[in-house]
Amino acid sequence: MLEVSDVSRQFGGVYALRDVNLKVAEGELRGIIGPNGAGKSTLFNLISGHLPADHGTVSYNGARIDRLAAHRRAALGIAIVFQAARIFRGMTVRENVMVGSHASTGAGFLSAVLRLPAHRRDERLIRERADAALGRVGLADWADRPAETLPLGQQRSMQLARALCADPKLLLLDEPASGLRATEREALSALITELHETGLTIMLVEHDVAMVTRLADRITVLDLGQVIAEGTPEEVRGDQRVIAAYLGEEVAT
Secondary structure (H helix, E strand, O other): OEEEEEEEEEEOOEEEEEEEEEEEOOOOEEEEEOOOOOOHHHHHHHHHOOOOOOEEEEEEOOEEOOOOOHHHHHHOOEEEEOOOOOOOOOOEHHHHHHHHHHHHOOOOHHHHHHOOHHHHHHHHHHHHHHHHHHHHOOOHHHOOOEHHHOOHHHHHHHHHHHHHHOOOOEEEEEOOOOOOOHHHHHHHHHHHHHHHHOOOEEEEEOOOHHHHHHHOOEEEEEEOOEEEEEEOHHHHHOOHHHHHHHHOOOOOO
């Protein structure tokens, strides 16, 4: 489904990613791990279109997308849940989630202005999608509350519901468990497992390595912007390069 080929990105002359190659199969749950500053979030931003690559290509279902804007990639089914909670203040939780479907509406601007039947039909469908997504993440009872009143754990759940409202084919989760309590992490892990079992392709960036090894089919390890290991959780756990990257040790040669 996704192929990243020789992708690099620099900031001020320093490589955040350097010649990264990555292939993710449809229906796979791919974990992305690495120390702070490894380039994990930069990789997600390049895939979703929120940052351009300096060179290299990104292909999705066999077609290049690295020249497409983020909203065009979203319309193709690529959704991202950012590490920092992004809230539209002054809007309810449901309205925040409904924003996730903006790329899939087809009625057009004029129809919306004139409140034509096509727009009303789209609006009703999006509201139904939003309510279904809120139910999946356990926020059905919060739908009509102001979004800014949500605790951190619920804010992250709302962001996930927003992404699900877009009916994604590829879901990028950037440290979704950051700042959550143990019980919230368990609930999130169960939800990610449920989504994976429906056939949704998921890429998960997370500092909680134990969580990633429980959930992922395969894991890619980044360090200093480069892929240093890839394989099953068992293979990655015993890789000396991975151990060195996390513990700051030199690998014997």
